[in-house]
Amino acid sequence: MRTVKQLLEVSQSHRLFTVEPTATVIEVVKLLARENVGAVVVMEDSKLVGIVSERDVTKKIFLQGSNPAADRVDQIMTRDVITVSPAESTRGCLVLMTARNIRQLPVIEAGHVVGLISLRDIVKDIITAQDDTIAQLSRYING
Amino acid sequence: MKTVAELLRVKSMRPVVRVAPDDSVLEAIKVLAREDVGAAVAMEGDRLTGIFSERDYTRKVILQGRSSDSTRVREIMTASVICVPPTASIRDCMSLMVDKGIRHLPVRGGERVMSMVSIRDIVGDLVADHEFTISQLQNYINS
Numbered sequence: 001m002r003t004v005k006q007l008l009e010v011s012q013s014h015r016l017f018t019v020e021p022t023a024t025v026i027e028v029v030k031l032l033a034r035e036n037v038g039a040v041v042v043m044e045d046s047k048l049v050g051i052v053s054e055r056d057v058t059k060k061i062f063l064q065g066s067n068p069a070a071d072r073v074d075q076i077m078t079r080d081v082i083t084v085s086p087a088e089s090t091r092g093c094l095v096l097m098t099a100r101n102i103r104q105l106p107v108i109e110a111g112h113v114v115g116l117i118s119l120r121d122i123v124k125d126i127i128t129a130q131d132d133t134i135a136q137l138s139r140y141i142n143g
Numbered sequence: 144m145k146t147v148a149e150l151l152r153v154k155s156m157r158p159v160v161r162v163a164p165d166d167s168v169l170e171a172i173k174v175l176a177r178e179d180v181g182a183a184v185a186m187e188g189d190r191l192t193g194i195f196s197e198r199d200y201t202r203k204v205i206l207q208g209r210s211s212d213s214t215r216v217r218e219i220m221t222a223s224v225i226c227v228p229p230t231a232s233i234r235d236c237m238s239l240m241v242d243k244g245i246r247h248l249p250v251r252g253g254e255r256v257m258s259m260v261s262i263r264d265i266v267g268d269l270v271a272d273h274e275f276t277i278s279q280l281q282n283y284i285n286s
Contacts, residue, residue: 025205026205026206029201029202029205029206030206032201033201033202033206036244054181054197054198054201055181055197057197057201057205058172058175058176058197058200058201059176061169061172061200061211068205094266097263098263098266101179119262119263119266120240120241120262122266123237123240123241123262123266124241126266127234127237127238127241137284140284141283141284
């Protein structure tokens with residue numbers, strides 16, 4: 001199975017969208033819609049401070065007096081971010097995502113965020129990689 | 144290759160999460176949160192009329208400045224629902240999800256909605272299934 005580094009080279013995962021903690025919820029929703037992604041990372045002075053997803057936004061509705069135009073990202077973001085290194089296998093990512101019930105994993109290399117891996121990126125990759133393997137093995141057998 | 148029906152048999156059988164098209168968006172979001180799912184089927188009696196997801200909420204309610212209290216599910220749900228029959232392979236479901244950019248597929252036998260599979264439900268299964276195929280082929284080669 002491939003590594004995160006390899007996945008970053010062939011998938012959309014290197015497209016990384018960031019917001020500042022002081023951005024409003026409505027700004028984040030606009031960004032998610034414009035780029036058609038499920039989450040963006042929250043950066044402060046080039047440091048990763050959180051991640052904010054559609055789920056975070058959806059849950060916010062239950063808070064008293066919530067107002068997407070005024071509420072700030074740092075009120076709803078997940079601060080305890082689970083990250084992976086480029087050397088991690090895509091399999092390891094799947095295990096993490098399943099165990100922690102998350103869909104996105106920021107990739108950290110030498111202290112910098114270099115990508116955001118989504119469940120969908122990995123699924124695409126698995127389909128492609130396994131097709132290749134099976135085709136190769138079948139060719140070998142059928143000779 | 145395993146079918147959806149077989150996957151549903153091994154998955155802890157849980158009734159499909161449903162909302163009514165005339166529910167308010169706020170009520171529907173509460174159902175998603177309570178059941179900890181990203182989407183629900185919108186049912187009028189036994190008839191499937193749409194699918195309602197977190198994404199519909201963030202894109203069509205927050206972004207368009209509608210009220211979650213007075214907006215009805217039917218106004219923002221996705222009415223043309225892509226379904227699969229119980230005989231569909233897991234692989235077909237994955238391809239549909241990747242191609243159409245969706246995370247949920249209602250499983251329909253005749254007019255009856257039997258269940259819903261999410262991208263998360265089938266990821267682990269797909270991996271295991273293909274590993275089995277690959278190890279079988281490798282055994283064949285080595286024997």
